[in-house]
Amino acid sequence: xxxxxxxxxxxxxxxxxxxxxxxxxxxxxxxxxxxxxxxxxxxxxxxxxxxxxxxxxxxxxxxxxxxxxxxxxxxxxxxxxxxxxxxxxxxxxxxxxxxxxxxxxxxxxxxxxxxxxxxxxxxxxxxx
Amino acid sequence: xxxxxxxxxxxxxxxxxxxxxxxxxxxxxxxxxxxxxxxxxxxxxxxxxxxxxxxxxxxxxxxxxxxxxxxxxxxxxxxxxxxxxxxxxxxxxxxxxxxxxxxxxxxxxxxxxxxxxxxxxxxxxxxxxxxxxxxxxxxxxxxxxxxxxxxxxxxxxxxxxxxxxxxxxxxxxxxxxx
Numbered sequence: 398x399x400x401x402x403x404x405x406x407x408x409x410x411x412x413x414x415x416x417x418x419x420x421x422x423x424x425x426x427x428x429x430x431x432x433x434x435x436x437x438x439x440x441x442x443x444x445x446x447x448x449x450x451x452x453x454x455x456x457x458x459x460x461x462x463x464x465x466x467x468x469x470x471x472x473x474x475x476x477x478x479x480x481x482x483x484x485x486x487x488x489x490x491x492x493x494x495x496x497x498x499x500x501x502x503x504x505x506x507x508x509x510x511x512x513x514x515x516x517x518x519x520x521x522x523x524x525x
Numbered sequence: 526x527x528x529x530x531x532x533x534x535x536x537x538x539x540x541x542x543x544x545x546x547x548x549x550x551x552x553x554x555x556x557x558x559x560x561x562x563x564x565x566x567x568x569x570x571x572x573x574x575x576x577x578x579x580x581x582x583x584x585x586x587x588x589x590x591x592x593x594x595x596x597x598x599x600x601x602x603x604x605x606x607x608x609x610x611x612x613x614x615x616x617x618x619x620x621x622x623x624x625x626x627x628x629x630x631x632x633x634x635x636x637x638x639x640x641x642x643x644x645x646x647x648x649x650x651x652x653x654x655x656x657x658x659x660x661x662x663x664x665x666x667x668x669x670x671x672x673x674x675x676x677x678x679x680x681x682x683x684x685x686x687x688x689x690x691x692x693x694x695x696x697x698x699x700x701x702x703x
Contacts, residue, residue: 454571454574454575454578455578457575458575458578458579462579465579465620465695466572466575466576466578466579467572467617469575469579470568470571470572470575473571473575474567474568474571484567486570488548489548501552502548502551502552502555502570503548503552504549504552504553504556505548505549513547514547514548514549515547515548515551515577516548516551516552516570516574517574518567518570518574
């Protein structure tokens with residue numbers, strides 16, 4: 398087997414093991430809030446379906462509109478800490494999302510020609 | 526840096542960012558917090574983003590407590606004090622304060638709720654506010670539980686307020702440890 402395939406297999410194995418740990422961690426958060434117990438399966442299914450892509454809080458909120466932001470933040474942070482993703486920041490303007498990715502939230506002087514903007518953290522899968 | 530300083534910076538940052546969900550305010554707050562605690566800085570950005578996406582109302586200073594013939598100034602005074610204390614306790618406190626303020630504002634402004642009902646709810650919220658300022662081990666949890674259970678029943682008598690508790694009640698109950 399070629400070295401690059403070995404690396405890919407190792408990366409996928411790490412991602413699967415990360416996902417298992419993630420499932421346990423999410424279970425413990427959901428257990429703390431009894432009203433969210435029924436969300437464990439849908440949440441992990443959603444994460445599984447996004448593990449090779451990008452986790453965008455906007456889609457996350459759309460998928461779970463009734464979950465409070467603290468719980469979604471905790472789950473989002475667990476996904477970030479699971480090791481399968483790198484964190485980037487994107488800039489949203491009234492005209493749409495800018496293509497650039499930033500490693501830190503950018504201040505106004507870093508974004509030329511934009512008067513009004515917001516920042517969104519994204520988790521981009523390391524295995525794509 | 527002491528935890529109190531971090532809490533105070535988090536509070537300031539939360540207020541600034543909540544005012545208009547502005548990206549520059551978020552970035553500046555991130556930089557300030559990162560010098561003290563990089564993990565808190567990241568956590569702050571994540572939370573502020575989810576908070577804004579879920580369209581929670583921005584925190585502002587509350588109400589005057591006088592509605593028509595009803596003077597609830599004393600009770601609203603208790604609520605305002607609790608809000609000030611809670612806002613200084615970081616994100617958990619901010620959620621509680623925001624929920625308490627939103628319910629109080631909407632009840633006071635509601636046109637299809639009788640004055641007596643308004644008075645009952647504001648009395649209950651004032652009691653919750655006073656208890657919230659007590660240390661957790663000194664709170665009268667059984668009484669609090671019963672007061673909290675009574676609020677959604679009263680709110681449901683006004684159609685415009687019927688979903689208010691479902692949306693904000695969990696933040697209040699969670700903060701009080703119920």
